Amino acid sequence: MSLIGYARVSTTDQSADTQVERLKAAGCDIIRQEQVSGRSREGRTELETILDFIRPGDTLVVVKLDRLGRSTRDVLNLVHELDQKGASLRILEPDISTAGPLGRMVLTVLGMVAEMELGFIKERQAAGIAKAKAKGVYRGRPVSLDHSQIRTLRSQGLGATAIAKQLGCSRGAIYKAMSAE
Template sequence: MSSIGYARVSTAGQDTASQVARLKAAGCDIVREEKASGKSRDGRSELETILSFVRPGDTLVVVKLDRLGRSTRDVLNLVHELDQKGAALRVLEPEISTAGPMGKVMLTVLGMVAEMELGFIKERQKAGIEKAKAEGVYKGRPITLDHSKVKALHAEGIGATAIAKQMGCSRGAVYKVLNQ
C-alpha cells in the first residue's frame, strides 16, 4: 500500500514546490508533478501514469480537490477509476478520503462547490471584459488575418480551402471573414 502524491499547477510560471512539500509531509512515497490545465485530462501525462500503476490499497493524495480537475464529472470519473482499481483518493485540504462512504459523499459535494466557483469566476471575468469593452479599454483579440486579401482572393474565384492554404489559416477563419 502506497501513498502517491499528485501536484499540479496550471501554467509554467507557477511552482509545485509547496504542494510537493505538503504531500511528502503527508507520507507520500511517490510524488508526481506537472504543469497542465485542469480543464480536462488531456495532456496530463503524470496523472495518467499514476492511474496506470495505482494498485489495490494505494491512495492518490492531492493537496486540494481542484488539483485533480475543474468539473465534478471529471473528479467523480477519476474517483470511480480509483475505486475500480481498489484504490482511494485523499484530499489534504480539507481533509477527506474516499476510503469510506461518508468520504465519497463529501467529495461529491466539494466537487459541485468547486464547479460552482468556477462558474462564478467565469461570470466575473465576463462582466469585467464587458465593462472594459464599454470603457474602450478591451478591444478583444488583435486581428492577424488580412481580411481585405481574403476578400480579394475570393473575388478572384479562389475557393476557401485554397485561400486558407495560401494565407496559412483555417477554412473556418476564411468563412468567418467572408460572412462578415
C-alpha cells in the first residue's frame, strides 16, 4: 500500500514546492506534479499516470481539493475511478479520506463549494473588468495584428487562409479582424 502524492499549479509563475513538502511530510512514497489548469482533466498527464498505475490499497493524496479539480463532477468521477480500483483519496486540508462513507459525503459537499467559489471568482473578475471599462481604464487585449496590412492583402485578392499563412496567425484571427471593420 502506497501513498501517492499529486501536486498541481495552474500557471508558470506558481510553484508546487509547498505542496510537495506537505505531501512528503504526509508520508507520500511517490509524488507527481504538473503545471496545468484544474478546470478539466484534459492535459493532466501526471494525474492520468497516477490513475493508470494506482493499485488496490493505495491512496492518492492532495494538499487541497482544488488541486485535484475545480469541477464537482470531475472530482466525483476521480473518486469513483479510485474506488473502482480499490484505492482511496486523502485530502490534507481539511483532513478528509474517502475510505469511508462520511468522507465521501463531505468530499461531495466540498467539491460543490469549490465549484461555487470558482463561479464567484469569475463574477468578481467580470465585475472588475466592467468597472474598469466604465472608467476607460480597461481596453482589453492590445491589437496584435496590423489591420491595414490585412486590408491591403485582402484587396490584392488573397483569401483568409493565405493571409493567415503570410502573417503567421490563425484564419480565425483574420476573420475576426475583417469582421471588425
